[in-house]
Amino acid sequence: MTPAASDNELLQRLTDIPEVSLSGFAVREGLTGTGVTLLRGDQYFGSWRETGRELTWSYADLTKPSEVVASVDEAVRYTLLIILRNLESGHAKPQRRALAS
DSSP states (O other), rough: OOOOHHHHHHHHHHHHHHHHHHHOOOOETTSSSSSSSEEEEEEEEEEEETTTTEEEESSSSSSSSOOESSHHHHHHHHHHHHHHHHHHOOOOOOOOOOOOO
């Protein structure tokens, strides 16, 4: 799989998960035109980039360790874990959706 193909697949798969946006996060194409960027609100939270045959996660907070995974499936799983941990710590502000009457 080419880097662009894995970036596109990861971006599409994360975009297709409604809980990502409902939890106050958003995904978009990487800031440099490659990779996948995760935003919390409108703030840069971290990003995925292709490194050889692996995907590497880097936090915006460079004091936190990066994570290397072998597949898009693992990147999706790790991204959801990051979001859940952030929600548990109380840092994220989930968006509430109005119920239809």
